[in-house]
Amino acid sequence: MSTQVATSTHVVLDSPVGPLTLVATDGALSGLYMEMQRHLPSEETFGALADPDTEPFATVAAQLTAYFAGELTAFDVPLDLHGTPFQRRVWAALQEIPYGETTTYGELAAEIGSPSAARAVGLANGRNPVGVIVPCHRVVGSTGSLTGYGGGLDRKRHLLDFERETRTGADGATLF
Incomplete structure (x- = not known):
């Protein structure tokens, strides 16, 4: 009986919210981590540094670029998310916001x-391994307050403000 070991690789990309470390496991995105992120796995788990022009990194980078340009509202990249069944249910629901x-x-x-x-x-939200793409930043406290965010409240505020402004446009009209 042979056991196949998952192979992870990573790249680091610049973004409007700072450097993002993308981790892929066997060809699917398994991590998107921000600088100084809470619950950041050890760098040894990221695997070898990869060429950003290889998949899935090229597709993820193109979609992140389109997202930050206000041209993409939903991601369509292969994900390989590891968590408990409850965490995976929460992460799936996040993608529906x-x-x-x-x-x-x-x-x-x-x-x-x-x-x-x-x-x-809230705890499962905080353990989301693929921030931005699985939009945990879209969850707020019961009063609408910005509660914890693994990437920091300043980044959460930036992402929410960016999406609201992009969605409504400069003239206040809803674009999407």
């Missing part, structure tokens, strides 16, 4: 069928 909109931890908990699990949803 519309661009430029927010939801609360409690609303997200109810959406996944665990209405009393707002705190657990």
Whole structure:
């Protein structure tokens, strides 16, 4: 019986929110980490430095570029997310939050069928290994306040403001 070992590689890209480390495992994106991110895995798990022109990095970079240019509202890249079944349910629900909109931890908990699990949803949200692409920044506190974000509250505020401005346009008209 042979056991196949997953192979990870990584690249570092510049972005409007600072350097992003992209990690791929067997050809699918398994991590997107910001500088000084909470719950950052050890760099040894990132694997070897890869050529940014190889897949999936080239596709992810192109989509991130389009996102930060205000031209892309939903990502379509292969993901390989490792977490508990509960975490994966939360991460799947995060991907359903519309661009430029927010939801609360409690609303997200109810959406996944665990209405009393707002705190657990917050913990799973904080462990999201692919920030921006799996938009955990779109979850706010019950009063609309900006609560914790693994990449820092300044980045969360930047991403939310950017999406709202892009979504409504300079003249206030809704574009998407």
